[in-house]
Amino acid sequence: MSASATARARVRAELVQEIKDAARRQMAAEGASALSLRAVARELGMCSSNIYRYFPSRDQLLTALIVDAYDAVGEAAEVADARCERDDFAGRWSAACHSIRDWAGSNPHEYALVYGSPVPGYRAPEDTIAPATRVTLVLISLIVDATAAGAVKAPVPAAGDVPISPTARAEAERLTEGPMTGVDVDTVIRSLVAWTQLFGFISFELFGHLVGAVEKGDAIFDAAVEQMGAFVGLGARSVGRTNREGATRGRERDARRTVRA
Amino acid sequence: MSASATARARVRAELVQEIKDAARRQMAAEGASALSLRAVARELGMCSSNIYRYFPSRDQLLTALIVDAYDAVGEAAEVADARCERDDFAGRWSAACHSIRDWAGSNPHEYALVYGSPVPGYRAPEDTIAPATRVTLVLISLIVDATAAGAVKAPVPAAGDVPISPTARAEAERLTEGPMTGVDVDTVIRSLVAWTQLFGFISFELFGHLVGAVEKGDAIFDAAVEQMGAFVGLGARSVGRTNREGATRGRERDARRTVRA
DNA sequence: TGTACATCAGTGAACGCGCGTTCACTGATGTAC
DNA sequence: TGTACATCAGTGAACGCGCGTTCACTGATGTAC
Numbered sequence: 001m002s003a004s005a006t007a008r009a010r011v012r013a014e015l016v017q018e019i020k021d022a023a024r025r026q027m028a029a030e031g032a033s034a035l036s037l038r039a040v041a042r043e044l045g046m047c048s049s050n051i052y053r054y055f056p057s058r059d060q061l062l063t064a065l066i067v068d069a070y071d072a073v074g075e076a077a078e079v080a081d082a083r084c085e086r087d088d089f090a091g092r093w094s095a096a097c098h099s100i101r102d103w104a105g106s107n108p109h110e111y112a113l114v115y116g117s118p119v120p121g122y123r124a125p126e127d128t129i130a131p132a133t134r135v136t137l138v139l140i141s142l143i144v145d146a147t148a149a150g151a152v153k154a155p156v157p158a159a160g161d162v163p164i165s166p167t168a169r170a171e172a173e174r175l176t177e178g179p180m181t182g183v184d185v186d187t188v189i190r191s192l193v194a195w196t197q198l199f200g201f202i203s204f205e206l207f208g209h210l211v212g213a214v215e216k217g218d219a220i221f222d223a224a225v226e227q228m229g230a231f232v233g234l235g236a237r238s239v240g241r242t243n244r245e246g247a248t249r250g251r252e253r254d255a256r257r258t259v260r261a
Numbered sequence: 262m263s264a265s266a267t268a269r270a271r272v273r274a275e276l277v278q279e280i281k282d283a284a285r286r287q288m289a290a291e292g293a294s295a296l297s298l299r300a301v302a303r304e305l306g307m308c309s310s311n312i313y314r315y316f317p318s319r320d321q322l323l324t325a326l327i328v329d330a331y332d333a334v335g336e337a338a339e340v341a342d343a344r345c346e347r348d349d350f351a352g353r354w355s356a357a358c359h360s361i362r363d364w365a366g367s368n369p370h371e372y373a374l375v376y377g378s379p380v381p382g383y384r385a386p387e388d389t390i391a392p393a394t395r396v397t398l399v400l401i402s403l404i405v406d407a408t409a410a411g412a413v414k415a416p417v418p419a420a421g422d423v424p425i426s427p428t429a430r431a432e433a434e435r436l437t438e439g440p441m442t443g444v445d446v447d448t449v450i451r452s453l454v455a456w457t458q459l460f461g462f463i464s465f466e467l468f469g470h471l472v473g474a475v476e477k478g479d480a481i482f483d484a485a486v487e488q489m490g491a492f493v494g495l496g497a498r499s500v501g502r503t504n505r506e507g508a509t510r511g512r513e514r515d516a517r518r519t520v521r522a
Numbered sequence: 523t524g525t526a527c528a529t530c531a532g533t534g535a536a537c538g539c540g541c542g543t544t545c546a547c548t549g550a551t552g553t554a555c
Numbered sequence: 556t557g558t559a560c561a562t563c564a565g566t567g568a569a570c571g572c573g574c575g576t577t578c579a580c581t582g583a584t585g586t587a588c
Contacts, residue, residue: 031378031380117293118469119292136474161491164487165480167479168480189484189488192481193462200458213436216431219432223426224454236423
């Protein structure tokens with residue numbers, strides 16, 4: 001009974017996956033807004049009307065793709081973060097940032113789907129909110145951890161050097177009562193800056209706005225990540241550290257730099 | 262002869278403008294990729310085939326809109342920058358950043374058209390490159406000016422505190438031989454960071470990624486701009502300065518904050 | 523183990539729609555003498 | 556100033572296309588006794 005039920009369910013789940021994969025492939029070729037149910041059906045050699053057995057509408061298929069994309073980039077960041085020593089906060093920041101960029105580079109259209117301009121005529125339902133926060137949570141956690149460990153250095157420019165308006169301060173304080181518990185107000189604002197810088201750089205790179213300005217994106221991105229890590233107060237990543245502490249613990253050293261989820 | 266020729270040409274130019282305006286309005290309602298020649302013609306009460314007297318194809322119309330958008334945001338930044346005292350570099354940075362965000366807020370779909378994910382099936386021709394650099398040039402000029410005036414403060418974290426790879430250094434040096442003549446290598450990299458942060462924040466805000474994290478966008482943006490100004494080495498904007506020097510020179514004080522080009 | 527029934531996967535035609543672009547055409551507006 | 560001609564603006568029908576979605580239907584796969 002349950003054996004055959006799951007058999008049918010398994011076939012069904014496989015087809016759902018195949019449809020999403022075909023849709024992803026099509027999106028990679030033509031862009032998100034060119035996604036067509038008929039083309040997906042064509043690629044799978046089935047009748048277009050049959051797609052409706054698996055997705056009630058085109059929008060729902062889009063939603064599934066968006067959720068998958070958020071999950072994929074979130075998982076990539078989680079995996080990269082988990083590979084680091086827990087108390088190597090600069091390293092964790094760097095690893096998370098690089099994993100996000102790597103994922104974006106490997107899946108440019110999926111990145112554009114979630115971080116580019118919204119698809120016209122599509123309204124993101126509630127279901128996408130939770131997966132969307134996954135990647136953000138990796139970055140937040142690392143800063144919260146650093147704060148808890150007392151490892152956040154006095155930020156420079158010093159907290160008092162750049163005036164922060166009462167409204168901005170209140171806004172930052174609100175966040176310390178939520179996800180960023182215990183984090184210094186100044187650090188909260190710097191985190192927001194670093195967060196938007198990270199995705200701003202990746203978007204600019206992927207959408208072609210660095211053409212003519214930056215050629216070696218890898219190196220400049222790395223420099224930007226280091227700068228922002230220090231800016232937030234995580235300190236610069238010391239090259240020696242990984243050798244002295246990380247390597248000798250027998251962690252996977254040859255982990256691929258590009259994480260594909 | 263030339264009088265009547267220009268008369269006809271003027272009517273023609275007006276219609277070109279009307280078509281672009283209608284297209285912009287439609288874009289604002291439905292998004293860039295939903296732009297339809299037939300809908301534009303419908304709105305103007307003309308035959309769809311007649312659009313072809315003014316634009317040879319849909320792509321050319323899109324290109325015109327892109328060029329206009331780049332020009333508009335570029336002009337907004339230029340105007341904002343020009344209103345500042347030439348040697349108030351922190352003020353110029355702040356004014357330029359705010360003008361860009363204001364423009365984006367007033368013209369979200371035009372912003373998305375140029376800074377969002379590329380429109381599928383559309384390849385930007387050479388014509389868009391020059392207008393695209395206009396807004397960047399405002400930011401670059403202000404940093405070059407500050408450098409020339411010796412006003413760029415020793416950046417913090419200090420230049421040596423965060424290691425910069427040789428590749429990144431070479432890349433930055435290449436820029437000092439081009440548009441950023443004379444600027445310190447460390448400052449070049451910080452400028453790239455600040456530049457991508459600026460657009461990253463605006464994009465996140467406009468595309469809904471700050472929902473749930475930031476409520477008072479104005480205040481947080483302002484704080485971010487100040488932070489980045491100081492990060493680049495332009496110093497924090499002193500509130501007193503505008504009063505002491507700017508106001509007494511009789512410049513337009515009540516200039517609207519939102520620039521519409 | 524065998525049979526009657528229910529559930530599901532997949533089909534193919536159809537509806538109604540909008541799109542970009544082309545073409546031969548009609549009038550109106552300018553130009554040249 | 557008046558007339559013959561050229562140039563341009565605008566029309567409307569048509570081509571060929573692809574789309575999302577619905578519907579009544581056929582077989583195959585499971586379920587219950």
